[in-house]
Amino acid sequence: MNEMKMTALKFLLLTLCFTGFTVATDVPTKPDDSRFTKIVLDDDLNEPMELAIADDGVVYYIERIGNLNSFDPKTNKKKLIAKLNVRATAEDGLLGLALDPNFSTNHWLYMYYGDPVPQKEGYANVLCRFEVTATGLINKKEILRVPLLHEGVNHSAGSLAFDAKGNLYLSTGDNTSPFESDGYSPSDDRPGRLRFDALKSSGNTNDLRGKILRIHPTTEVAASDGTYTIPDGNLFPKGTPGTRPEIYVMGCRNPYRISVDRRTGFLYWGEVGPDAGNDSLTRGPRGHDEINQARQAGNFGWPMFVGNNKPYYRYDFDAKKSGELFDARKPINFSRNNTGLKELPPAQNAFIWYPYADSPEFPELGTGGRNAMGGPVYYYDDYDDFAGKFPRYFDRKLFVYDWMRGWVFTVKMKENGDLEKLERFLPETEFNHPVDMAFSKKGELYMLEYGTYWRAKNTDARLVRIEYNEGNRAPVAKITANKTVGAAPLKVRFSAKGSFDYDKTDSLKYEWFFTTNTLQGRGPEPTFTFTKPGIYRSRVRVTDPKGKATENSLTLRVGNEPPTVRVDWQGNRSFYFGASEVDYQVKVTDREDKTTDPKRTKVLFHYLPEGEDAAGMMATGEVTLKGKTLMEQSDCKACHALNNKSVGPSYREVAKRYSEADIPKLAEKIINGGVGVWTKDHVMSAHPQLLREDATEMVRYILSLTKPSPQISSKGSVKLSQPQGSYFLIARYTDAGGLLGQDIVRLRPAKFMAAEADVFYKVAKKNTPFTSTMSYNENGAWICFKNLDLTGLKTVKTSIYTPKLVGTLEFRTGSPTGLVIAEVPVNGKDTEQTTAPLRTQEGPHDVYVVYREALGGANIWKTLNLQWLEFGK
Structure with missing residues (x-):
C-alpha cells in the first residue's frame, strides 16, 4: 500500500512539472503587526x-x-x-x-x-x-x-x-x-x-x-x-x-x-x-x-x-x-x-x-x-x-x-x-x-x-x-499616573487599565515596581506615596495567564509641588454679554516657595476671532492657529526657531520684515524654495508637497507674531468689546524649580453655535454654505459643552429647525441623565426660536443638551437641527 502511494505521488509531481505547474517552496508568511x-x-x-x-x-x-x-x-x-x-x-x-x-x-x-x-x-x-x-x-x-x-x-x-x-x-x-x-x-x-x-x-x-x-x-x-x-x-x-x-x-x-x-x-x-x-x-x-x-x-x-x-x-x-x-x-x-x-x-x-x-x-x-x-x-x-x-x-x-x-x-x-x-x-x-x-x-x-x-x-x-512574540503574544502594557511631579511626600495614583492582550485572554496580572526592583504593588490601579525627593522610574509588569509579560515605565520627579494659580474673575467665567469691563486678580501659592516672586508671574489676555482654534488655546494656553499647527507638523523647525536665529532667521524676525501684502509671495517661496534674503548663508528648502492654502496659513501665523504683546498686569480690569469670538485670560507662574502652574479663563459670547459642542452622541455636525448645525438623528441623542459657568444665568434660548418632530430638548448637568436645568419644547415647526427659564446653578458644569422624542420618529431623513444657543442673565 505504501509503495502504491509513493508511485501515485511521483506520478502527480511529474504531471505537475510537464503541465507547467511548479511546487511551491516554503516561503515565510508576513507576521501580523x-x-x-x-x-x-x-x-x-x-x-x-x-x-x-x-x-x-x-x-x-x-x-x-x-x-x-x-x-x-x-x-x-x-x-x-x-x-x-x-x-x-x-x-x-x-x-x-x-x-x-x-x-x-x-x-x-x-x-x-x-x-x-x-x-x-x-x-x-x-x-x-x-x-x-x-x-x-x-x-x-x-x-x-x-x-x-x-x-x-x-x-x-x-x-x-x-x-x-x-x-x-x-x-x-x-x-x-x-x-x-x-x-x-x-x-x-x-x-x-x-x-x-x-x-x-x-x-x-x-x-x-x-x-x-x-x-x-x-x-x-x-x-x-x-x-x-x-x-x-x-x-x-x-x-x-x-x-x-x-x-x-x-x-x-x-x-x-x-x-x-x-x-x-x-x-x-x-x-x-x-x-x-x-x-x-x-x-x-x-x-x-x-x-x-x-x-x-x-x-x-x-x-x-x-x-x-x-x-x-x-x-x-x-x-x-x-x-x-x-x-x-x-x-x-x-x-x-x-x-x-x-x-x-x-x-x-x-x-x-x-x-x-x-x-x-x-x-x-x-x-x-x-x-x-x-x-x-x-x-x-x-x-x-x-x-x-x-x-x-x-x-x-x-x-x-x-x-x-x-x-x-x-x-x-x-x-x-x-x-x-x-x-x-x-x-x-x-x-x-x-x-x-x-x-x-x-x-x-x-x-x-x-x-x-x-x-x-x-x-x-x-x-x-x-x-x-510568536504564538501566545505578550500583552501590551500601558501606564499612566495622575501626577508625575510634585513635592514629597507625593501620593500618586497609577493606572495600567489601558493594557490589553491581543490573544483575548480575560485575566491579566499587574506587578508594580515604584522605586526599586522589588515588587511594591499589584492590581491595575495601585496608589503609592513617594516619601523622599528624587527621580524615580516606576514600572509595571503585565503578565498574561500563560506567563508572557511586558513592562512599561514612567519617570516621576519628586521634590517640588507645582504652584497653584487662580484668577479671581468678577463675573461669569464662560460668557460675556456685549461690551463690558471686568475686574480680575491673579493669586499664586507655592508649597516650597513660601513667598512668590511677582517677576515669575505672566498674565496674557488674548482675543481669538470666531473660527480660530479655541480648543487648542484651552489645551495649550497658547494661540494655536491653523498655520502654527501646520508649521509644527512640517520640517520648518529644522532650520527656524520662534525667537532665536538657527540655520535661518527666527519667525519673529521674518514677521518684522514683511506685511500682509507679502503673503502670496512668501507662500510661493515656502512651496518652491529659493535663495534667502537675510544673508547669503540661507536658502529656503522647497516644500512642493504643501497645498497653497496651507502655505498661506503658515505665513499668516508667522506674521501674527508681530502683533502687540498680550501680556498684562496681575491685577486690573479688561475690556470686552467684540461681538463675536473668544477672549482668554491666561495666568502662569513658574516656580524656582521650573514647574509651571496656570489658570485659564475663556469667555465666549452668550450666543454661540451649537456646532461648538465639545462631544456629541448620535448627533451629526451638518455643514451648509453659510453655517453649521447639529443634527439629532434619534431619540436620546445629545451634545455636550464642557465646563460652562452657569453662575448668574437665568434663561436659555435656542434656534431649532425641526419639521414634523415633536418632543423636548433637555438641558442636563453632569451627564445625559443628570439634573434637568431647562426644557425647550420642540413643536414640529420649520424654524422656531424659544426661550426657556434656567434653573439656578453656581459654578462650572458639563452641560448636556438631550433630545427626548414625543412624536415624529427621527431618522436620517427627518432630523432635529439645532443651530445656536444663547444664555441670558
Missing part, C-alpha cells in the same frame, strides 16, 4: 545619536552633548558611564559609537566627536578608542583626526560601524554651507568662498570630509601613527599621489547613519540630500535623499550628481551662468580648492532615491521632508535561538528609515544584492524621528528616537526595544 511590541526603556535623553549592543545584551548609547550611557535589559537599569568634554556646536558633538569586535574581552569602544580644543591646523572631529570599566572610561587613544571648517558650515555625519573582518567604517559630512547655491550643487570655488565649495571636501580625493572611511584599528605600531592600518580594497591604494588611503567611499554630502552587512561586506548608508524643490533647466536636478549600497569602494558623486547620477551643470557663480553637465563616466574636479586628483572615479548610482514630492521610482516612500538613514541587514540564522527574535520573514532584508518622515521600510534584495521590493514596517506604529537602530544577539530590534524638535532636549527622546 500585532505580534510586535514597542517597549520604552529610557525616556530621559538629550539628543540621542547612536547605539551599539554588546554580546551580553547591554546597550551602549550616546547623546550629542557628550553623555555615554548603558542600559542592561537584565536589570532594566540605566547607567551614565561618562560625560565627555566635546564641542557640541552647530552639527558637531558626540556623534558616533561602535564597540570593538572583541569588546567582551578587551572592553574597548570607539567614539567620534568634536574636539573642543583646536590644534595647529584648527578645529577637528576626532575618532578615539576608550576602555570601559566599572567606574568609567580609561586609556583614551586617539585614532584619527578629521580637520574641518568650524564657522558657517553644515553636515558632520559621524556614524561608526565594524565589518566582519574587524575593519572600522567612519562617515564624515561635506563640511560645506548649502545656503548660497539655491539648493543645487554647492561648488563655488571663488576666492574666499571655501565654505561654499563641496568640491574641496566630498569631491577631493585628498580630503577626509564627505567620505566613508575604512581603517583597521590595531594595537601594534604597524602604521605611521601606530593606531590603524589600511585594508586592501579601499578606493585608492596606499601611496597614490593626491589621495588619502583611508577613503572607501567618496562623493558624500551627509551620510548620517551607516551599516555593514557582515555576510556580504556590502556597506549601506542614508545620504541626506540637497534642498531644491524643482528641477532646473540651468542648474540641474531637484534635491533627493538616497539610500546607498556600496559593494566595493567607489565615488557616489556629490556634489556633481544626485540620486541615480542625475547630473548638475557646472555653474559660474560670478556670471550666474551654467556651463556643461558633469559627466558621470569621467567626473572632473575643476575647483581651485581641490588638493587631490582632477579626474575622479566614475560616479555610482544610488540604491534608492526620493525627493520632497512623490517619487516616480519609489512611490511607497510618500512625500514630505527627508532625512534618510541606513539600518542593519537581518539574518535569521545569525541570532541566538530565542523565541522573541524577529521571524524568518525578515531574513536577508535591509532595514532603512527616515528621521523626518518617521517611517521604517524593509528592503528585500535579490541574490546579487539588487533591489526587489520595498515594504513598510509596522505602519501603524509611531516612530518619533528614529535616529539609529540595531539588532541584539537575541534578534530584538533596539532603536533610538530623537524626539520632536531638532537641536533640543525632547521629553519624547527615547531608547526603545521592538520585540516579536
